[in-house]
Amino acid sequence: MDYITCDRRKNSPQINVLICEKKCQHRNTCSTYLSYAKVKSLAASLSSGAGRTDGLLVMQETTHPTLPAVTVK
Helix, strand or coil: CCEEECCCCCCCCEEEHHHHHHHCCCCCCCHHHHHHHHHHHHHHHHHHHHHHHHHHHHHHHHHCCCCCCCCCC
């Protein structure tokens, strides 16, 4: 479970994100919740694209031509 620190709550500022998403009226303007949502979506996009980038790196390494050896006089 993910928790964030709510600036509006005084006694127990740590709150579950699911409660924020479902009940809070300020979630569209809350900087803490918006930054959490941004990080969460970025992590999801990176994890879904990880398999594709690994394949591209392997393809790039195998298609790179080797450079000739340089001799210095």
